[in-house]
Amino acid sequence: MARILVVEDERLLRELLVSHLQLEGYDVRSAADGEQGLAEAREFEPEVCVLDVMLPRLDGLSLCRILRRELDPGIIMLTARASEIDRVIGLDSGADDYVVKPFSLPELTARVRAALRRAPSQRTQPVLQSGDLKVDLTAHRAWRDAHELRLTHKEFELLALLMRNRGAVLTRDLLLSQVWGDDFEGDPRTIDVHVRWLREKIEEDPSRPLRLQTVRGVGYRFD
Numbered sequence: 001m002a003r004i005l006v007v008e009d010e011r012l013l014r015e016l017l018v019s020h021l022q023l024e025g026y027d028v029r030s031a032a033d034g035e036q037g038l039a040e041a042r043e044f045e046p047e048v049c050v051l052d053v054m055l056p057r058l059d060g061l062s063l064c065r066i067l068r069r070e071l072d073p074g075i076i077m078l079t080a081r082a083s084e085i086d087r088v089i090g091l092d093s094g095a096d097d098y099v100v101k102p103f104s105l106p107e108l109t110a111r112v113r114a115a116l117r118r119a120p121s122q123r124t125q126p127v128l129q130s131g132d133l134k135v136d137l138t139a140h141r142a143w144r145d146a147h148e149l150r151l152t153h154k155e156f157e158l159l160a161l162l163m164r165n166r167g168a169v170l171t172r173d174l175l176l177s178q179v180w181g182d183d184f185e186g187d188p189r190t191i192d193v194h195v196r197w198l199r200e201k202i203e204e205d206p207s208r209p210l211r212l213q214t215v216r217g218v219g220y221r222f223d
């Protein structure tokens, strides 16, 4: 029976999540604030943690970082505002996934199941793979089929970031701050130019991209 820890300070939502996940057959424990959540996690060693971002005493993102370092469970963040999403999916948070409130219980259950499917070894794997595309984060090299791709440093960082967050839309602001740094003062369209170059290298038909999708008015997504 997989162990799930729910850390959420809103009592009704916490109780609802716990009873729903128990009905799904999981061994569930819960905590009402970040510090209690950390103590519970250390004792219970959950396979998946569902963490609210806004928590009293120790906030959800700090808790997420500690758990990632100490226990490496699957981590799903609950966010209340779209404005929190950028921080949640930022590389340094260590979260695997997120859902935006209000969400449906089946939606959350599906995310929990997906997080359980990703074995810990896969999460810490330095090699990302998608179809015939392979990215080795340690060696800083990428291949398509057996052919090594000639990527610039920025193209490599951009591809790795998008692949790590597969399925999630990453905004231009997030991509700029993660790949170019917070002090970047150039043209934000730099991102679009690099995406175009990247598509030339990883897409069958760069004019009709299947992997690196544009999400109009928002940013990009790797599928």
Ligand code: CA
Residues within 6 Å of the ligand: 008, 009, 010, 052, 053, 054, 055
């Ligand atoms: Ca909260």
